[in-house]
């Protein structure tokens with residue numbers, strides 16, 4: 001037992017992400033099952049395994065920190081596995097979708113159409129029709145999309161429910177991926193919104209509210225709190241121009257998760273406390289407006305691992321290479337090629353010698369014929385041989401479906417919700 005504790009502490013020291021995961025007899029456990037057994041059950045490596053309890057716990061933590069009045073939405077594109085979405089349908093208040101196929105997943109999971117909204121550029125007429133027929137809220141990204149949406153509603157004999165996605169006139173600081181502030185394909189420039197609102201009602205559209213999303217993977221809770229307050233102020237300003245009440249305001253999210261040992265975990269209590277003030281202000285200015293926070297990565301990102309198998313172990317000019325059956329075709333982001341400026345290792349461990357003392361420095365690579373297929377650069381690990389399993393942590397969001405799975409025509413990764 002004492003030895004076990006020392007092993008756990010050693011893992012936590014290597015990377016805070018490891019501290020949250022249990023292991024037994026040198027095997028990482030997902031949902032209480034050793035990853036080796038999971039590999040047998042799934043009949044293959046590589047695979048993604050998502051821990052149901054961790055997802056549930058994260059939503060609970062969010063509920064505890066955020067004001068009660070805030071509605072929590074899950075952004076499906078972070079992880080659209082139907083079982084994951086189904087699990088979340090009983091935990092969150094709504095879903096945000098980014099394609100008509102995500103609409104199918106959202107509705108199949110049992111979420112009420114009233115609490116699903118569809119954002120994203122380049123919605124086709126066919127997608128707009130599917131969304132309107134599904135009774136969900138269309139987040140308008142441009143004035144011309146508004147016109148097409150009205151036409152689609154006419155052709156169906158239905159009144160489309162719409163919200164206006166606003167491109168704010170300020171930038172969110174500290175965000176990994178900016179999605180507003182300057183010129184953008186996302187949303188309607190804040191200064192054009194009054195004109196849009198004046199035309200909207202005449203087109204036979206039902207106005208629901210505003211959606212203002214500042215960016216993704218923000219680790220600065222202070223920056224998020226400031227942005228949320230600025231977003232509230234902007235919505236209050238724009239609401240003056242709406243002909244009907246603002247029924248909801250989606251203030252985005254973008255809460256980040258730590259990937260490197262230096263990344264500090266997102267300060268959720270701070271954002272929660274500050275949001276209480278923002279929500280109160282909104283309640284005074286816009287009584288009856290529901291406030292929505294939408295999150296993808298923060299809800300599922302830390303609940304998943306990607307597991308692959310060592311196929312070859314070789315030494316090249318003094319460096320050890322663990323050559324695996326995994327790679328960037330399944331886990332692009334872990335190789336630093338998913339919009340990151342600089343490549344940094346994700347937390348990576350030998351899942352079949354988990355908790356053991358590191359004895360050597362290795363590179364973990366994938367099976368693709370490109371030097372960018374590097375899963376871990378010079379990490380310190382226990383001895384691993386052919387047949388051992390490698391786990392990449394923080395893989396619950398933007399993993400399988402955010403990777404070029406057809407590249408090199410290898411088999412796809414499987415997924416399990418455990």
Ligand SMILES: *Cc1c(COP(=O)(O)O)cnc(C)c1O
Nearest residue numbers: 075078213216217254295296297
């Ligand atoms: C991608 C996206 C999200 C989810 O972002 P996370 O960083 O995963 O929380 C939320 N809203 C919109 C509009 C998005 O495009």
